[in-house]
Amino acid sequence: xxxxxxxxxxxxxxxxxxxxxxxxxxxxxxxxxxxxxxxxxxxxxxxxxxxxxxxxxxxxxxxxxxxxxxxxxxxxxxxxxxxxxxxxxxxxxxxxxxxxxxxxxxxxxxxxxxxxxxxxxxxxxx
Numbered sequence: 001x002x003x004x005x006x007x008x009x010x011x012x013x014x015x016x017x018x019x020x021x022x023x024x025x026x027x028x029x030x031x032x033x034x035x036x037x038x039x040x041x042x043x044x045x046x047x048x049x050x051x052x053x054x055x056x057x058x059x060x061x062x063x064x065x066x067x068x069x070x071x072x073x074x075x076x077x078x079x080x081x082x083x084x085x086x087x088x089x090x091x092x093x094x095x096x097x098x099x100x101x102x103x104x105x106x107x108x109x110x111x112x113x114x115x116x117x118x119x120x121x122x123x124x125x126x
Contacts, residue, residue, distance in 0.1 A: 032072065032095055033058060039100060040076045040093065047108045048082060055079040062092055068101055070094035079118065087115035 041053040059075035066073065073094045080087060089111040094101040103111070 033060070033074075036074060036076065036093060039102065040078055040091070043102050044078055044080060044091075044108065047103075047105045048080070048112055051080045051082040051112075053078060053080045054086065064092050066092055066094065068094065068096070070096045070101060082112070084121040085117055086119040086121075087112070087117050089115045 036058055037056050040056045040058075044053055045051055055078070057077040059077065060072075062073040062075040064073065064075065071094075073092060076091050076093050078089050078091060080089075089108075091103045091107070091111060093103070
């Protein structure tokens with residue numbers, strides 16, 4: 001009876017340890033991608049005044065040409081609302097030696113002017 005209980009305890013501890021190790025490995029593998037959602041949202045809302053991010057979609061392995069050296073480059077599709085208009089832009093975010101490279105204010109202004117308009121809110125006339 002003691003051997004059975006000891007076997008159950010050892011099996012449970014081993015299972016929990018392996019589960020924790022696997023989750024930690026997955027976290028290390030995808031932590032950059034997971035952080036990029038928040039980085040893109042924060043970045044756009046603080047660089048384009050009056051903008052509110054609605055959706056962020058990340059496309060890995062961008063083929064865009066940029067003027068900096070990077071380890072990974074992402075195409076980030078951002079849908080946002082500004083001045084009653086819902087627009088969509090694609091910005092390039094890079095990571096180099098653990099440091100994020102993000103678009104500057106001018107890049108966001110240019111992207112905003114060229115943005116694809118999805119919807120424009122109309123005011124109801126009463």
